Amino acid sequence: MCQDRISHNTRHHFRGIIKGRKISMFSFFGIVAAVVFILRNQEIKDFIDKFFIRSDAASSGRIDIWKLGLDIYTDGNLLWGSGFYTALDIAKNKGLEVNQFHNFFVETLINGGLFELVLVLASLVYTLYAVVKSQKLNKDIKNIYFFSLIALTVLLCVESVSFYGLGFVETVNAIVFITIPLLMSNSSDLNISFNSTTRVQ
Structure with missing residues (x-):
């Protein structure tokens, strides 16, 4: 038998x-x-x-904006940054026609300096570590989060996306990529799996 x-x-x-x-x-x-x-x-x-x-638009002027942003950063406080409104005013005086630098890394360095950039990246790395090491989440959930982070990283290179702030986008990003994954990875009762149907026990 x-x-x-x-x-x-x-x-x-x-x-x-x-x-x-x-x-x-x-x-x-x-x-x-x-x-x-x-x-x-x-x-x-x-x-x-x-x-x-859209090869006719190429980078849509982003490279020039990034160079301008990095120049502002290196001329300011490297550790703490220049602050959002101060940096934006400087950029406007130098010819910037938009209200963002179209790059998360550049904008974070300008606004909050190296300290803020390290803080945000450390939060994401810690969340990824918690998800990967969690015994409560199965491989499907971990893969979803991992590939979501890859997609997010691509977006961060071409758009100004933030995680800590009072705006709607900042709040959603923090909840989706930090808060919910940490809560799920530390839950003692959560057991999620994707088979023929999704079930929660």
Whole structure:
């Protein structure tokens, strides 16, 4: 009886592995076929370039804005920054036409200096560490958070996103990427898994 059950579980396990590999291979070849199709179709390439890549706009002036921001930072207080309104006034006097520097790292250095940048990054690193080391969260949840952080990092490079402030965006970012993950990773009763259905025990 016990051997039959072990044999059944083993067959079921290997069937799951084979099925997963088939799905992965199908997905891989599907992506390759789609890429080849796009590369061979000039109309689709032009559409993607016009509405998504926007090569005519290039960096949309962001590189010049970043250089201006770094100049303001190096001329100010490296540890504590110059403060948001002071830095923005300086930038406006030097020709900045927008109200942000379109880069989280540059804007944080300008406003709060190296201290604020280290504080925010340390918060995110600690949250990631807590999620990875948590015994309460399964692999699916951890992967979701990890890839969300990757997407967030890309966004931080081209937009001024903050985590500590009184604004709506700052509050949402702090809740989604810091508060909720820390609460979930430290919960003693939470057990979340993604199978055929999501269940909470």
